[in-house]
Amino acid sequence: MAISENELTKALPAEQVTYFESGNEMAATAAAQINYHIMGYFPITPSTEVAQYLDQMKARGQHDIQLIAADGEHGSAGICYGAALAGARVVNATSSQGFLYMLEQLPTQSGTRFPMVLNLVTRAVSGPLDIRGDHSDLYYALNTGWVILTASTPQAVYDMNIIALKVAEHSKVRLPVIVAYDGFFTSHQKRKVQYFKDNETVRNFVGPNPNPGYPNVSDPAHPVTIGAHMGGDDLLNNHYQLSEALYAAEEVYEEVVREYALLSGREYKVLDLYRMEDAEVAVFLLNSAAESAKDTVDALRAKGIKAGLIRPNIIRPFPAEQLREALKHVKALLVGERADSYGAEGGNLTHEIRSALQVDPENETVVLSRVFGLGGKDFYADDAQAFFQLAIEAAELGYAAKPFDYHGYYPGEEKNTLQPVMEPPHGDAFKTGLIQVTQNEETGLLKVKLPPLRQLTAKPHRLAPGHGACPGCGALSALELFFKGIEGDMVVLFQTGCAYVVTASYPYSSHKQTFVHNLFQNGAATVAGMVDAFYELKRRGEIEVADDLTFVMVSGDGGMDIGMGATVGAALRNHKMIILEYDNEGYMNTGSQLSYSTPIGHMTSTSGVGKAQKGKKGHHKDTAQILAACNIPYVFTAAESNPQDLLQKAAKAQWYANNVGTAYGKILCACPLNWKSPDDNGTELVKAAVDSCFFPLYEIEQGITSLTYNPELKNKRIPVTDWLKGMGKTKHLLGDAELLQDFEAEIERRWTRLKLRSENALL
């Protein structure tokens, strides 16, 4: 197919405007100006803001990008790949676990040669979980066959996003491109930045979309087969092609940045060589830390030390030749890396630099390697000084006394070792004997006898105070209320989400009993493994623990999106466990992005309200009915506004989990911060949600549906507007008759169907 490259614009400096913005804002601005077709995204700190800013701009009508909220990063990568297959221009942003979760898709995309741009807002990879920045996610990208550009400032984030698309789509490359910038240091730091005043400047630079000129799925006149499987001979040839295209990207990059420099006045050479002309000692760093270390270079130069710094702007392809050139006369180089390749005596870039130098027989540079700044540990001038000091010592010695080490670790003091704060209560401490569950011999259904709730205050809380939840958090009260209904010992797993983050912030735990965190697409599978292992160990007589140990998997509604697969899997296998969902109608832990449980029209940070958009599109997910369709023995919904009802359901859930199989429950919980409601109003709000029949309280026991509270029969039913008016996130709905009617009709439809089910055991 004959492809003519977009004409090199005879670029002239274009008019720019100055703003004060962060890296994430700049990535979003570039994407909006390019006006990509599709972004399939999933929230993860610290990259989520890119989608949020794009949503805000979309609500204001500033671009046409279709923002698709995926079910997880694996799904988001699939959406992006699919869109690229259709010949669309595609952008995405992710970080850390999100990147790892989509990793499987990335070599597929490069191997089949469909360009797109992915912003990787770098962050530490779990475990243990850490939301701040390092490069451990980026290092997983090195073998994906994607071009990788690195952006060290908010300004560079903008510029690189524009450059990236042009490199990706170039006929000699045709590969997806990652733009990597530092989580928080660059993504959230606000700086004075410039961008092109006229979107047309950006669109002219990147040129018209060339993808329709390449094979794609949008052209029935030229059908193609994409993704045929191969044998080794063919695969090797395919990968050789890819390898050649990736190497070609360096030259293309140089061409594009030259052109871009004419337009913008900003140049991003392959290597940013800072005072390297006559440097004898140097430090190699990626991104923000490299910028910080330039101040140290200046300070050392002022003292007469010939210090310099190397920061690459592109690491795939790896600029080996240019590095050899830059290091010709350097006596010692310290490579500082924000990620390790455990057990390899240095992070990946250390070895790449060493192997680049190895082919130069004349080179005598001593290369030292230090792992630093993991998990967002700050990088100060004294850290940079320490790096240079090590390089100076190695230059003097002619060898490295310690070629590889970590930098910044400390042993800690014995006196600070964590001490027990209480004798952990267990067993009988949690058995009041006041909650009695009996099975009806005829129907097989359960009956629960509860004491007045006052008496249950004698039972210790499962969770300890001192956790970091927001004032008025509805999740932490509802979870503890549920746990009040469980007798005996528990093991809980919280998937990633608010309740996890606030109750297990190292070195503190707010859990009295055993607690586990796992990433939030996999909690149900993890507990499934735990519970089956527990029973197997018991069966073999290897442990002696009472049978009534209850395993509970706790998730937010977001975790029920990304973790739906694992949840349905566990339910279909019917493991003896409780799956408990606290539903606050959004990804509140990452800053209130929409989840599939967010009701229609509700405002979140990715379903904004403006002239071009009216909050979330589409109705809320009915997770309880999905789990009911798995035919597990017990499904319920509950709210803290009806505490007896909630506790009865907790007791039944425990009985089924201990004796039969999987129990699932959904508890509606207020989030004052993101519902934009007063801190003291959460219980009233969930009560209104219940009384308006938006959130009916019911259970499905052995397939039989019962309404456990019917506001109509109690003459308590209220219009849904009585609930909506109490929250800032829904105020706009009150004035939108059409949207409101749509919402009310859906509530009525689900409620009516539920009533019919409760009247007929066969439904």
Add this chain to the structure above:
Amino acid sequence: MSTLPKQNALGFFEIRLESIGGLGANLAGKMLAETGAIELGLNAANFSSYGSEKKGTPVKTFVRFCDPEVEIRDHSPIEEPHVVAVFHEALYKTVNVVSGLPLDGVVLINTTRDFDEVRADLKLEYGTIALVDAMGIAVEEKTKVNTSMLGALFRICDFLDPEAMRAVIRRTFEKKYPHLVEPNLRTFDRGYNEVKFKTYEAPEGTAVKPFKRAQSMLGYRTQLPGGLIAAQANSILKDLSGSRAGMIPVYDADTCISCAACDNVCPDYCFVWEPAEDKRGRVQQFLRGIDYQYCKGCLKCIDACPTDALKSTREEVGYAEQHRVAQVFI
């Protein structure tokens, strides 16, 4: 263009805002920096101490100003600020807010108390203390505390033109919330005008409050492998009283019927119960009071209480310590 009165070795004039999440310090820092950068020709950077912190937990926001030709390359947190602004007094129980303040530094406090009391609490021997009742102004004007703090900050940073900030406030509100323009301008102006200053001369030979870079409690020898925690429930060692933004629940045992409605909705597990005999001699659970160490002042319990046993009041210094009923953890 503005001229910076002082600069550190890298050419920066530095400001650190000490606050709790939810009071708007992050936004105040952004508006302060943006006004300097966009309206007044300076170069600037602004960032916050990000983590997984929720509303109510301590946060720091940093602002760096420098001359326009100076490049800002440093990314590290501000350790020796020229100005510290404390948005919430309860913070200095748990955070050394004046750490790294130079001899000629200024510390702005949102308070209703007087200079000597504040100085004693801060254990500050030198420097200029600036006081403003930012919360009081915000309550009266029905606005946010960050706007009155910004007013006071502009007075302190007299190299910045307050007119530029007024323009930003107008621009921020006039389109969507025109009725908020005037109250916010008034809040800003009142902060600007009502802030009071007192300078304490440093006696000869006074040492600067050295900045102590926080190091985590555990090291590689004292952490359990894998990041495990065996000291279950050790979050009870934390003091969360600093999360309260002004209001506190007050308990009256005489009108309490010990129904546990408060306990059922409390996200922070603050209610303390004890078994005792009721009038008929049966052992029953009785509510004894509130453990204010963990109370974040959400006041959900007051809504839940069916009697008048729980009411809210503006928290006064010392109230919580005097009325706390400490939990006994078994």
